[in-house]
Amino acid sequence: MCRLSVVIPHLGNATLLENTLASVLANRPGDCEVLAVLAEPYDDPYDVKGEVRFVAGQTCRDLVAAVNLGIHLSRAPIVHVLWSGVEVTEGWAEIALRHFRDPRVAAVAPVVLQVEDRSRVAAAGVVYHVGGATLALDQGEPVISLASRPKRVLAAHPAAAFFRRSSLERIGGLGPSWSGQLASLDAALTFQQLGLWTVLEPRSRVAGPCPGAAQASAFREALKAEQFFWRWAPLLGPMRSLASHGILVVGEGARGIFDFSVLPRLAGRLVGGCLGIVAQDNRRRVERLRQQSRAKPSAPAGPAPHRSFRPGHDARLRSTTSAG
Secondary structure (H helix, E strand, O other): OOOEEEEEEEOOOHHHHHHHHHHHHHHOOOOEEEEEEEOOOOOOOOOOOOOOEEEEOOOOOOHHHHHHHHHHHOOOOEEEEEOOOOEEOOOHHHHHHHHHHOOOEEEEEEEEEOOOOOOEEEEOOEEEOOOOOEEEOOOOOEHHHOOOOOEEEOEOOOOEEEEEHHHHHHHOOOOOOOOHHHHHHHHHHHHHHOOOEEEEEEEEEEEOOOOOOOOOOHHHHHHHHHHHHHHHHHHHOHHHHHHHHHHHHHHHHHHHOOOOOHHHHHHHHHHHHHHHHHOOOHHHHHHHHHHHHHHOOOOOOOOOOOOOOOOOOOOOOOOOEOOO
16 A cells, blocks of 8 residues: 555646646655546646546536545545645655654645745745734745754645645545635644644745635635634634734725725625624534544554545545546
8 A cells, every 4th residue: 555645636737737747756755646636638748647647527626626536536544735836856755754653643734935936935834813814934934044843833835735644534624615725724723623733844845836726706715714714713712813803804905905806805704704603613513523533542653544535525526537
């Protein structure tokens, strides 16, 4: 059985996919499988079907659906999600895989470097502030300024994240209601509530413009951000969250004046807030997961054995796997 499954969603730009495949095939560790989920057709002009498993994913509507399909069809206990366009470096996987010897580790975050200047950081993990702001850590900082020791962070950047498969299974996979960034944060916050860790490994490095997610309209972006805020505010501290959130929304509205997005953003926040307040079931969901965790035996020290990844929301993800 392979140790690592690398899942690469392809949403339409063949050059980006080929750049990622070339770097992975040149640097992959032993016992590694590579899956490319083809939400758009790809002709495989370099004939790599012997080294890459191409998965027909035309039914996938977005990035998260394509990633979930790839995870569903993967075979290894550790899954590495790489967006098309992200290029890996030598030894990036081996050093990250060591952290999964600790059963508390659910995910590992490599450092994402800027593609135009690989001496600078694009993201060394991601943080979500209680007011609803998402920030990439150490963005723009020189790589040499990063500490060499691993440390705990909230989340990996969704463009390049290692996951323990069994940890994803416990939470039902990546939420299909969210974008790539919010789906990754939702999983990370759930891991945190369950006492599981995400670890930043500074010596594991990838580089990329982090493409792959379609740009949402200002209305939809604000709506989803607001729904996400109300999903997590009760668990992160409602009073502190509300005060910070008000400042964030006012600032967002002020910036929106200059690009004429202020009205759709405010409308999205209003609708998303109403939907989010009504759907206050996340606390019960997390408590159920905690109870299930307490009822199960402790996880093994090494990578968890393979089990079929069947999140409750992937009933439609039943595409066939093709040889090329």
